[in-house]
Amino acid sequence: MRAELGIDGRSDSARLWAALPEDLADRFRPLVEVLAEEVLREVVAAVPAYHGATLARAVHSAITYCLDAVHGSPSQGRAAQVRELGKLEYSAGRTLDCLQTAYRVGGRVAWRYVAAWGRGEGLPVPVFRLAAEAIFAYVDELSVLSVEGYTSAQAQAVGQVERWRRRLLELLLSEPPASRQAIDELAVLARWKLPELVTVVAVEPRTDQPPTSPELHEDVLVDLEGDRPRLLTGDPELHLRELGEQLTGRRACVGMAVPPERAHTSWRLANRAMALASRGVLPDRQVIWCRDHIAALWLLADEFLMNRLIQRALLPLAGLTHKQRSRMVDTLLVWLDTRGSAQEIATRLRIHPQTVRYRMRQAEQLFGARLADPAARLELEIALQSQRLLWGRR
DSSP: OOBBOOTTSSSSHHHHHHSHHHHHHHGGGGHHHHHHHHHHHHHHOOOOTTSSSSHHHHHHHHHHHHHHHHHTTOOTTHHHHHHHHHHHHHTTOOHHHHHHHHHHHHHHHHHHHHHHHHHHHOOOHHHHHHHHHHHHHHHHHHHHHHHHHHHHHHHHHHHHHHHHHHHHHHHHHSOOOOHHHHHHHHHHHHTTTOOOBBBBEEEEEOTSSSSOOOOOTTTTTOOOSSSEEEESSEEEEEEHHHHHHHTTEEEEOOOBBBGGGGGGHHHHOOOOOOOOHHTTSOOOOOOEGGGGGGGHHHHHHHHHHHHHHHHHHHHHTTSSHHHHHHHHHHHHHHHHHHHOHHHHHHHHHHOHHHHHHHHHHHHHHGGGGGGHHHHHHHHHHHHHHIIIIIIIOO
């Protein structure tokens, strides 16, 4: 709701005041101080939070505005002053209840005083009605203007808090890490309680669905508008419980929980998981949790070195056909996993035990003594698992 002006640029109450006889304002003006003191006394009694010279000036200004409006020359800056009162209420951390109560009490006291004065002056009934209508229209306008100022300050504060929160998110994810003091100070400005652990979520649009605007928990730091959309939360189990539904049209990779000063590590893991999912190495799901793929993320943390390990450890398989190589890899992985008998391996692979024996004799010919060396076996298993991750899904 907004205070409306007529085609002449005047408010409803200003037009009502201007309709009163001008001599009334001149006759009433000597009583301004007395009325102001009476209004001030009853407003303070109704709203103890209000007191002092500022309130006295505001009451005096409100009364003189009305008298000036009778002459058709109200203060042009009055609306801005009243909106400022609404802003001050927000800055003081109060609701508008106190200010609205003050307006109602002030209007009631003013009408009671004016009515008593008017009877003594012998004013006609139509003038009484017009004066009453002007007083209460003015109270309504004061209320509306104050609401405008209050909501304006509220929106501005919310916007500032959002800017502080985006800055806090940037600071938490910066490398090298920001100091804990800088993080703590910015968290206070952002009205965000710093948790013991934080989890970062990398987000990217999906090509098969249009993205929607999510309604996330208020304690989640959000930046979905930048080049690298991301979220940060201190309670992923609570805040990300319905993340798939909230991020329709996007894929999300949830990093690991870390102390706030190491948030960049969680961010790096989430991005790594996103890259692997895009290549088909990790499952193509709408929400991917890094905690479910720790081994894969560790194994593929440095693909250059991993590829070198694969080339060296699996060099004996180079002469096999693709089908032979695939079968040998499956057999070796089960053997390394179980170190079981031919029967047990055959059961796992659903093949005949004689086939297992044949493949293992072939493996011994290819790898020789390395199959008996614990360090070489570990290297072989890491290479086989990594190759399966990198190439198996292809």
